[in-house]
Amino acid sequence: VIIERLAIVGIGLIGGSLARALKRAVACREIAGWDLDPQAVQAATRLGVIDRGAADLQSAVAGAELIVVAVPLGAIAEVFAALADRIPGGAVVTDVGSVKGTVIDAARQRLGAAFRRFVPGHPVAGTERSGVAASFAELFDGHRVILTPVAETSGDALARVSAMWEAAGATVERLEAALHDELLAATSHLPHLLAYALVDCLAAERHVPDIFRFAAGGFRDFTRIASSSPAMWRDVLLANPDAVLEVLGRFSQRLEALAGAIRAADGRLLMERLAHAKTVRDEFCRRFPALDRPSDPGR
Amino acid sequence: VIIERLAIVGIGLIGGSLARALKRAVACREIAGWDLDPQAVQAATRLGVIDRGAADLQSAVAGAELIVVAVPLGAIAEVFAALADRIPGGAVVTDVGSVKGTVIDAARQRLGAAFRRFVPGHPVAGTERSGVAASFAELFDGHRVILTPVAETSGDALARVSAMWEAAGATVERLEAALHDELLAATSHLPHLLAYALVDCLAAERHVPDIFRFAAGGFRDFTRIASSSPAMWRDVLLANPDAVLEVLGRFSQRLEALAGAIRAADGRLLMERLAHAKTVRDEFCRRFPALDRPSDPGR
Numbered sequence: 001v002i003i004e005r006l007a008i009v010g011i012g013l014i015g016g017s018l019a020r021a022l023k024r025a026v027a028c029r030e031i032a033g034w035d036l037d038p039q040a041v042q043a044a045t046r047l048g049v050i051d052r053g054a055a056d057l058q059s060a061v062a063g064a065e066l067i068v069v070a071v072p073l074g075a076i077a078e079v080f081a082a083l084a085d086r087i088p089g090g091a092v093v094t095d096v097g098s099v100k101g102t103v104i105d106a107a108r109q110r111l112g113a114a115f116r117r118f119v120p121g122h123p124v125a126g127t128e129r130s131g132v133a134a135s136f137a138e139l140f141d142g143h144r145v146i147l148t149p150v151a152e153t154s155g156d157a158l159a160r161v162s163a164m165w166e167a168a169g170a171t172v173e174r175l176e177a178a179l180h181d182e183l184l185a186a187t188s189h190l191p192h193l194l195a196y197a198l199v200d201c202l203a204a205e206r207h208v209p210d211i212f213r214f215a216a217g218g219f220r221d222f223t224r225i226a227s228s229s230p231a232m233w234r235d236v237l238l239a240n241p242d243a244v245l246e247v248l249g250r251f252s253q254r255l256e257a258l259a260g261a262i263r264a265a266d267g268r269l270l271m272e273r274l275a276h277a278k279t280v281r282d283e284f285c286r287r288f289p290a291l292d293r294p295s296d297p298g299r
Numbered sequence: 300v301i302i303e304r305l306a307i308v309g310i311g312l313i314g315g316s317l318a319r320a321l322k323r324a325v326a327c328r329e330i331a332g333w334d335l336d337p338q339a340v341q342a343a344t345r346l347g348v349i350d351r352g353a354a355d356l357q358s359a360v361a362g363a364e365l366i367v368v369a370v371p372l373g374a375i376a377e378v379f380a381a382l383a384d385r386i387p388g389g390a391v392v393t394d395v396g397s398v399k400g401t402v403i404d405a406a407r408q409r410l411g412a413a414f415r416r417f418v419p420g421h422p423v424a425g426t427e428r429s430g431v432a433a434s435f436a437e438l439f440d441g442h443r444v445i446l447t448p449v450a451e452t453s454g455d456a457l458a459r460v461s462a463m464w465e466a467a468g469a470t471v472e473r474l475e476a477a478l479h480d481e482l483l484a485a486t487s488h489l490p491h492l493l494a495y496a497l498v499d500c501l502a503a504e505r506h507v508p509d510i511f512r513f514a515a516g517g518f519r520d521f522t523r524i525a526s527s528s529p530a531m532w533r534d535v536l537l538a539n540p541d542a543v544l545e546v547l548g549r550f551s552q553r554l555e556a557l558a559g560a561i562r563a564a565d566g567r568l569l570m571e572r573l574a575h576a577k578t579v580r581d582e583f584c585r586r587f588p589a590l591d592r593p594s595d596p597g598r
Contacts, residue, residue: 199576230573274529277498
C-alpha cells in the first residue's frame with residue numbers, strides 16, 4: 001500500500017481503469033470516487049471499481065492524500081474551482097488531461113496555495129470507448145504517462161504521482177508542458193482531426209452506401225479514431241488550438257505538395273515523398289514496437 | 300479443377316497469393332508464372348507458389364486458358380502491349396489493378412481483338428507488405444473482388460474470372476469502372492495520401508525523435524497504410540488523378556471547416572461535426588463487420 005486514501009474525481013474510462021489498476025496492485029487502502037453523473041458513481045460502486053461512491057465532491061476528497069481529477073478537459077477548470085477550498089492540507093492533486101498548457105493555467109488560477117502540490121499529468125493510453133463500463137486494469141500497462149511539472153511543483157508531489165502511475169503499470173516520463181502540447185498536437189490531435197474530417201467528408205459523398213460497402217481494410221484502421229468520444233475530442237481541440245492549427249498548417253502544405261505532384265503527373269517527386277514517409281514510419285515501428293492491444297475491438 | 304492452365308504475369312503479393320489460394324482449392328491443373336524480376340520467378344518456384352517458372356512472357360502464356368496480369372499499375376500498359384500477339388486463341392485475360400479506368404483504356408488500345416476477352420478486376424485486399432515472400436493463400440478469404448466489365452466484355456470471360464476468384468475465397472461484385480475509381484479514391488486512395496502526407500509532415504517537424512517516442516496507439520493505426528509500397532501508391536495516384544483530386548478537394552473543405560471551428564472556439568459546431576462522423580463510422584462498422592486480420596503484423 002502506497003496511498004492510504006485516494007480520491008478519483010470523474011470515473012470514466014481513465015478514472016475507472018486507474019482505480020482497477022491500483023486495486024490490482026493493492027496500492028491503496030481506500031479509493032473513493034465521485035462523478036458529476038450519479039449513474040457513473042453507482043456503476044463504479046456496483047462493479048467494485050471504487051470502494052466508496054461519494055455523494056458529493058467534498059466527501060469524495062475528505063481525508064484524501066491524493067486526488068486524481070479525471071473529468072473531461074472541458075470541465076476541469078470548474079472542478080478545480082470547486083476543489084480549491086476542499087483539498088485536505090498536504091494532499092496532492094493531479095489530472096489526466098490530454099492537453100497540459102491550458103490545464104496548468106486553470107490550476108494556477110483556481111487552486112490557490114494548493115497549486116504547488118498540483119502535478120499535471122497525461123496518461124497516453126485510451127481506447128475509442130468511454131465510460132466506467134469500458135474501464136479495465138490493463139489500460140496503462142506498458143504505456144507512457146507524461147508528467148509536466150512547472151517550476152513551482154513540489155518534488156514530493158511529483159514523486160507521489162509518479163509512484164501511483166508506476167503502480168498502475170505505466171512508465172512515467174517528464175516533459176515541458178509546451179513541448180507536450182506540440183508533440184501531441186502532431187501525433188494525436190491532428191490525426192484525430194483528419195480521421196473525423198475524412199469520415200465527415202465521405203458521409204456527404206454521393207453513393208454513400210457503396211462507399212462504405214467497398215471500403216478496404218486500411219480504411220477501418222485509418223478511421224478507427226473517429227469512433228472516439230466527440231465531446232472529449234471537441235474539448236481537446238479547443239484546449240490546444242494554437243499547436244493544432246500550427247501543425248495542421250504544415251500538414252496542409254505537405255498535402256498540397258503531394259496534390260501538386262499528382263496534378264503534374266510528377267512520378268519522381270511523388271515516389272520521393274511516399275518512399276520517405278514509408279522509411280520514417282517503418283523506422284518508427286522498428287524503434288518503438290507496438291504497445292497496444294489489437295485495435296478496434298468489435299467496433 | 301476449373302482451369303487447366305493458368306498463367307500469372309507478375310508474381311508479387313497479389314499474384315503469389317492468388318496462386319497459393321488456387322492451389323489450396325485445387326482449382327488449376329498447372330500454374331505458370333513470369334515476372335520482370337527473375338528473382339521473383341525463382342522465389343515463387345522455390346516456395347512452390349507456382350508449378351512452372353517461365354523464362355519469358357511468351358512461354359508463360361503459351362497454352363494458357365486464363366492469364367492474370369498482376370504487375371504494378373505503372374507497368375500494365377507495357378505488359379498488355381507485349382501480350383497482345385501472344386494471347387492463345389480463346390484465352391481470357393484479367394488484371395488486378397486498383398484503378399480501372401486507365402487500365403481499361405490501356406487494354407482497349409493494346410489488346411486488339413483480345414479486348415473483348417479482357418475482364419478488368421480489382422481484389423480489394425492487401426497488406427502493407429509486398430513481394431511473393433509475403434504472399435499467403437488466405438489473402439482473399441471473405442474479401443471483395445470488384446470486376447468492372449465494359450459493354451464489349453464477353454459474358455463467358457466474365458464468368459470464368461468470377462469462378463477463379465470465388466475458388467480463391469473471394470466474393471465477386473460488379474461495378475461500373477468510373478464508379479469503382481470514384482469509390483476507391485474516397486475510401487482508399489485519399490486515406491493513403493493523407494497517411495503519407497502526415498508521416499512526411501511529422502518527419503520534418505522539430506523534435507522528431509520525441510514525436511515518434513510519444514506517439515500514441517492511434518497514430519500507429521492511422522499511419523499503418525503509409526508503410527505500403529511507395530511505388531505501388533505512386534502508380535495508383537497517377538492512374539486515378541481526377542477522382543483523387545476531386546475527393547481531396549471536398550476533404551480539404553471539410554478540414555478547413557473544422558479548422559475554422561477550432562479557430563473560432565465554436566464548440567457547438569465542432570461537436571456537431573465530430574458526433575456526426577462518429578455516428579457514421581460506428582454505423583459502418585455495425586453494418587460491415589471487420590473482414591481483416593489484425594493489422595500491422597510486426598511492422
